[in-house]
Amino acid sequence: MDVEALAENLGLEKHEYMKLLSLFLETASSDMSKLQSAIEEKDAQKAAVAAHSIKGAAGNLRLIKIHENAKEIEEDAREKCLEASAVQELKENLELLAESIQTQFGSA
Amino acid sequence: MESQVSIPIPQGEKIAAEAMIDSGAHHMKKRILLVDNHPVVLKFMTNLLEKEGHAVRTAGDGVSALDILKTYLPDVIFIDLIMPYISGDKLCRIIRRMPELKDVYLVILSAIAAEEKVDFAKIGADACIAKGPFDKMAKHVLFALSQSNQRLRDSLSREILGSEDICPRQITKELLTSKRHFEAILGNMSEGILELTHNQRIVYANPTAFLIIGIPEESLLGSNFMELFSGKYRKRIRDMMDARGQLPDDISKSAPVRLNGKEISLNFLPVQDEAHEATIVIMNDVTEQKRMQAQLQEAQKMEAIGTLAGGIAHDFNNILMGIQGNASLMLLDVDLTHPYYERLHTIEELVQSGSQLTRQILGYAREGKYEIRVMNLNQIVQETSETFGRAKKDITIQRKLAQDLFAIEGDRGQIQQVLLSLFVNAWQAMGEGGELFIETMNTNQEKMKDKVYKPKRGDYVLLTITDTGVGMDKKTLDRIFDPFFSTREMGRGTGLGLASVYGIIKGHGGYIDADSREGAGTTFTIYIPASKKQVIAKKPLSAQVMTGTETVLLVDDENMIINVGKDILKTLGYRVLIARGGKEAIEIYRANRDKIDIVILDMIMPEMGGAETFDALKAINPEIRVLLSSGYSMNSQAEEILQRGCNGFIQKPFTLNQLATKIREVLTGD
Numbered sequence: 001m002d003v004e005a006l007a008e009n010l011g012l013e014k015h016e017y018m019k020l021l022s023l024f025l026e027t028a029s030s031d032m033s034k035l036q037s038a039i040e041e042k043d044a045q046k047a048a049v050a051a052h053s054i055k056g057a058a059g060n061l062r063l064i065k066i067h068e069n070a071k072e073i074e075e076d077a078r079e080k081c082l083e084a085s086a087v088q089e090l091k092e093n094l095e096l097l098a099e100s101i102q103t104q105f106g107s108a
Numbered sequence: 109m110e111s112q113v114s115i116p117i118p119q120g121e122k123i124a125a126e127a128m129i130d131s132g133a134h135h136m137k138k139r140i141l142l143v144d145n146h147p148v149v150l151k152f153m154t155n156l157l158e159k160e161g162h163a164v165r166t167a168g169d170g171v172s173a174l175d176i177l178k179t180y181l182p183d184v185i186f187i188d189l190i191m192p193y194i195s196g197d198k199l200c201r202i203i204r205r206m207p208e209l210k211d212v213y214l215v216i217l218s219a220i221a222a223e224e225k226v227d228f229a230k231i232g233a234d235a236c237i238a239k240g241p242f243d244k245m246a247k248h249v250l251f252a253l254s255q256s257n258q259r260l261r262d263s264l265s266r267e268i269l270g271s272e273d274i275c276p277r278q279i280t281k282e283l284l285t286s287k288r289h290f291e292a293i294l295g296n297m298s299e300g301i302l303e304l305t306h307n308q309r310i311v312y313a314n315p316t317a318f319l320i321i322g323i324p325e326e327s328l329l330g331s332n333f334m335e336l337f338s339g340k341y342r343k344r345i346r347d348m349m350d351a352r353g354q355l356p357d358d359i360s361k362s363a364p365v366r367l368n369g370k371e372i373s374l375n376f377l378p379v380q381d382e383a384h385e386a387t388i389v390i391m392n393d394v395t396e397q398k399r400m401q402a403q404l405q406e407a408q409k410m411e412a413i414g415t416l417a418g419g420i421a422h423d424f425n426n427i428l429m430g431i432q433g434n435a436s437l438m439l440l441d442v443d444l445t446h447p448y449y450e451r452l453h454t455i456e457e458l459v460q461s462g463s464q465l466t467r468q469i470l471g472y473a474r475e476g477k478y479e480i481r482v483m484n485l486n487q488i489v490q491e492t493s494e495t496f497g498r499a500k501k502d503i504t505i506q507r508k509l510a511q512d513l514f515a516i517e518g519d520r521g522q523i524q525q526v527l528l529s530l531f532v533n534a535w536q537a538m539g540e541g542g543e544l545f546i547e548t549m550n551t552n553q554e555k556m557k558d559k560v561y562k563p564k565r566g567d568y569v570l571l572t573i574t575d576t577g578v579g580m581d582k583k584t585l586d587r588i589f590d591p592f593f594s595t596r597e598m599g600r601g602t603g604l605g606l607a608s609v610y611g612i613i614k615g616h617g618g619y620i621d622a623d624s625r626e627g628a629g630t631t632f633t634i635y636i637p638a639s640k641k642q643v644i645a646k647k648p649l650s651a652q653v654m655t656g657t658e659t660v661l662l663v664d665d666e667n668m669i670i671n672v673g674k675d676i677l678k679t680l681g682y683r684v685l686i687a688r689g690g691k692e693a694i695e696i697y698r699a700n701r702d703k704i705d706i707v708i709l710d711m712i713m714p715e716m717g718g719a720e721t722f723d724a725l726k727a728i729n730p731e732i733r734v735l736l737s738s739g740y741s742m743n744s745q746a747e748e749i750l751q752r753g754c755n756g757f758i759q760k761p762f763t764l765n766q767l768a769t770k771i772r773e774v775l776t777g778d
Binding site: 009010011012016019020023024026027053056057059060061062 | 146147148149151152155219239240241242243245246
C-alpha cells in the first residue's frame with residue numbers, strides 16, 4: 001500500500017494520514033466486533049449500522065477495497081442475506097491495512 | 109465516493125465561488141463546533157480547521173453538542189446527519205430555535221446527502237456537504253466556511269452541487285423511510301414518550317410529551333429528566349427507574365407524580381443495545397382520571413354518611429316516639445295546676461326539637477318526602493316569611509310572587525324547613541340588618557340551559573332568595589352544601605342546615621344553586637318541578653282530639669312503641685290488639701279479620717318487613733285499612749306500599765293528636 005500516494009491524493013501530510021488510519025483501524029475493529037455479534041444474534045439492522053460506519057470512514061480515507069467490502073455487507077444486511085465470505089474479506093482487508101501501517105511506522 | 113457541497117449561490121456564480129476557495133478571502137478566525145459520531149471524521153476536520161487558524165470544539169453526539177452550546181457560542185457548526193440519540197436534522201432545528209444561536213452558520217455534513225437529496229433549508233441549515241474522500245470534502249468545507257460570512261440565505265438556489273452525478277441508493281432511503289414511519293406512529297400516540305440516555309438526559313420526546321411537560325423541544329432535548337420534577341418526587345422516580353418496568357402499571361397510576369400542574373403516571377422500559385443503554389419513559393396524563401376518582405369517592409362518602417345518618421335518625425325517632433307518647437299520656441292525666449304540667453310540656457317541646465333534628469338528618473339523607481301534597485309554593489313562602497319577619501324585625505322582606513305560579517308536589521314541613529334554613533342563613537349574613545328579596549316565577553327546562561346540572565324536561569317553579577349580606581368567598585361557596593360544614597363556631601350550628609336543604613330539594617326532584625360575592629350578598633336559586641295536579645285545600649288540624657271505638661291491630665317490633673302506642677290508642681277509646689312482627693300480625697288478623705277495623709303497621713321490622721306483611725294482609729282482605737308508620741321518613745319503599753293500596757303514612761315520633769287525626773282519616777277514607 002502506497003501510503004504516501006494516498007496521503008497526497010487526499011491533500012494530507014503522510015503523518016497526518018497515518019494518524020487518521022490508525023484511528024480508523026481502532027474504530028473499525030470495534031465496528032467489526034459489533035458486526036460479528038450482530039451476525040451471531042441475526043440482527044440485520046445492527047449489522048448494517050456497523051458496516052455503514054466502516055464504509056463511511058473508509059470512503060473518507062479513499063480505502064477503496066474496504067469501502068467496497070463494507071458497502072456490500074451493508075447492502076446485504078439491509079436485504080437480510082449476508083454472505084459470510086464478504087465479512088471474511090472485509091476482515092482480511094482490515095488486517096492487511098493494519099499490517100502495512102505497522103511496517104510504515106516501522107520504516108518511518 | 110464523490111463529495112459535494114451545496115451552498116446557496118446566486119445562479120451563474122458557481123464558478124466564481126469555486127475560485128474563491130483558494131483565493132484566501134476569509135482569514136477571519138472562526139469559532140467552530142463539529143458534531144459527528146465518527147472519530148476519523150472529527151480528527152480530520154479538527155486538523156483541517158485548526159490549520160486554517162480556527163478554534164474548534166468537537167462533540168460525538170447531539171447531547172454533548174447541546175452541553176457544549178450552553179457555554180460556547182460558535183460561528184459555524186458542522187453537523188452529521190445520522191447520529192445516536194438526537195439525529196442531525198433534529199439538532200439543527202433545536203439549534204435554530206435557540207435565540208442566542210439564531211444566526212449561527214449551520215452546515216450539514218453527511219454521507220446521506222450523497223444518497224438522498226436533503227432538504228437542508230427546511231431543517232434550518234445553511235449548507236450541506238456530502239461526505240466523501242477527505243480531499244474533496246476539505247475543499248467544500250473551506251468553501252462553506254468562506255460563505256458563512258455572507259449568509260446568503262434568501263431566494264437562492266439550494267441545489268446540492270453535482271447532485272446530478274448522484275444515484276440515490278435505495279438502502280438509505282429505506283433507512284430514512286422506516287425512521288419516518290416510526291416518527292409518525294409516535295407522533296400520533298396519546299401517551300408521552302421520552303427516550304433517556306443512561307444518565308437521564310432526554311434525547312427524544314414525541315409531541316404528546318411536549319404537551320404534557322409544557323417545555324418546547326429546543327429546551328427539553330438534552331435536559332435532565334429528573335430536573336423536570338420537584339425534589340419530593342425525585343427519589344420515587346429514581347426507585348421506579350431502578351425497578352425498570354418491573355412495577356405493574358397501576359402502581360404508577362394510583363400514585364402519579366405532579367408535573368406541569370398535571371398528575372402523571374410514569375412507566376420505564378429499559379432498552380439496551382451494544383452501543384448504549386437507554387430508557388424509554390411512557391407518560392400518561394391521569395389528571396382527569398384522578399379527578400373523577402376523587403369525585404366518585406366523595407359521592408360514595410356522602411352516600412355512606414347519608415345511609416348512616418338515616419339509620420341513626422330512624423332509631424332516634426323510635427326513642428323520641430316513646431318519650432313523646434309517655435309525655436302525651438301523662439299530660440292527659442294532669443291539669444294546668446299540676447306541678448308537673450309545665451315540665452311535661454317542656455318534654456313535649458324538647459321531643460319536637462329532637463324530631464326537628466332527625467328531620468334535618470333525614471332530609472340530608474334524602475330519604476324522600478314525608479307526605480306529598482300538591483301545594484302552592486307562594487302560600488308557604490308568604491306564611492313562612494311573615495313568621496320569620498315578625499321574629500327578625502331588623503330585616504326588610506320584599507316579596508315578588510308570581511300570580512299564576514304552577515303547583516308543586518312536596519312535603520310542606522320540608523319546604524318550610526328549606527325556607528327557614530335559607531332565611532336564617534340570610535339573617536346571619538346580615539349582622540347589621542338588611543333586605544331579603546324573595547321571588548317566585550314559572551320557568552322551564554329550556555331556560556335552565558346554562559346550568560352545570562342537566563335538568564329533566566318540563567316546567568319548573570323558580571324560587572330565588574337574595575340577601576344584602578356579607579356574601580361568601582369561592583371556597584366557602586363550594587362547600588356550603590357539604591354536611592357538617594359550618595362557618596359558625598363549633599357548637600353554634602349543626603352544619604346540617606344547608607346540607608339538608610340540598611337533600612330536600614334533590615328529594616323533590618329539584619335543583620339548587622348559590623351565587624355569591626364577598627361583600628355583595630348571596631342569592632340562592634331553587635327549581636322545583638311543576639305539578640299538573642290541583643292544589644287541595646289543607647284541612648285544619650282539629651283542635652278537638654278525635655276519638656273512636658274501633659279495633660286497632662298495632663304491629664311493631666319495638667316494645668317501647670307497643671307499650672306507649674297501646675296506651676295512647678286505649679286512651680283515645682280504641683280496642684287494641686298487639687303483634688310484635690309480621691307473621692304474628694298475619695295470624696292475628698286471620699283469626700280476627702271481622703273484628704279488626706284498622707292495622708297500624710311498622711315499616712321496618714326484622715324477618716318479615718312492613719311491605720311483605722302488607723301484601724299478605726291485603727291478600728287476606730283486599731278491603732283492609734292500613735296506616736303505615738315509620739321512624740324513617742317517607743321513602744320509595746313507603747311510597748310503593750302506598751301505591752299498592754295502603755291508606756296512609758305517619759312519621760314517628762307522632763303526637764297523640766296527630767295519630768288520632770290520622771286514624772280517623774284512614775277509617776273514614778278521607
